Amino acid sequence: MGELSRIAVARPALGHELARHRPELLRQARCLAGNAAEAHDLVEEVLDRAAGGVPDGNVRAWLYMLLVRCCRDHCRRQSGRGEASAESVGWPQVTETEFASALGRLSPSLRQIFELHEVYHLRYDDIAARLDLPVNAVAVKLRQAREKLQRMLSRALARGGR
Amino acid sequence: MRSRCRDVHAYADGELAGDAAASFREHLPECSRCLAQLEAIFALKGLAETSAAAITEAPITAQLPRVTRRWRPRWWLGLVGARAPKPRLG
Secondary structure, X not given: OOHHHHHXXXXXXXXXXXXXHHHHHHHHHHHHOOOHXXXXXXXXXXXXXXXXXXXXXXXXXXXHHHHHHHHHHHHXXXXXXXXXXXXXXXXXXXXXXXXXXXXXXXXXHHHHHHHHHHOOOOOHHHHXXXXXXXHHXXXXXXXXXXXXXXXXXXXXXXXXXX | OOHHHXXXXXXXXXXXXXXXXXXXXXXXXXXXXXXXXXXXXXXXXXXXXXXXXXXHHOOHHHHOOOOOOOOOOHHHHHHHHHHOOOXXXX
16 A cells, blocks of 8 residues: 555545645656656655645645655665754745745746746756757756745745744 | 755756766765755745646746747648648657
C-alpha cells in the first residue's frame, strides 16, 4: 500500500488534498532525484511527512519545500551523514494576491520567461527557441526573475517566518 | 560562493546533466545557502502553479509573436497539402 492510500484511509480529506498535488510533486522530484525510483521514494517520504497534516497557506509551496528538505536528507543519508533539523518556513504564507502583485511588477521580459518556465513548464532550450534568445540568457533572466520576486515578497516572508 | 552554488537554479529546473547533477546532490547537504535557495525556488514554483489560473487569464505570453494563419478556402488548403510534404507528428 502506498503512503497516499494509507493517508486516504485514515484521513480522506487530507488524502484527497495530497493526491491532487502528487503528479506535480513527482514531476518536480524527477528534477531533483538521480532516477525515477529515487523520485518515487522522495514523493513517498514527502507524503509520509505530510500525513500529520498540512499547515494553513499555500499547500503546494509547502509540499515543494518539504520535497527539497527530503531531497537534502536523502543526499545526507547517501553520504553517510545523519538527518538535519527542519528550517523555518515562511513561503507558504505568501498569498496568491501578494504573489500576483509581485509578478505584475516584474519587467515584461523577466515575467514572460518566468511564466513560460513555471506555468507552462517549458525547458530552457524551448524558451530560447521560442523567444530567439541564447539558452544562457534564459537561465540568467529566470534567475533574475526569481531573485526579484524574492525581494518583493520579503515582507510577506518575514510575516510567515514569525 | 562555491562553484557548485552557481548550479542551484539549473539543478532545481532539471537542467543539469547527470554528472553535474550528482555532484550538486553531494554538495547540497553541506551548503545551507543552496538549501535555502532551493527551497525559495521551489516555493516560487508552487506559488506560480497555484496562481496559474489567474496568470493564464492575462498571460504575458499573449505578447509573444504568434504565427498567424490567414483564412483560406478548403480547396486551396487541399491544393497546398497535395504539393507540400506532410509534416510528421510524434
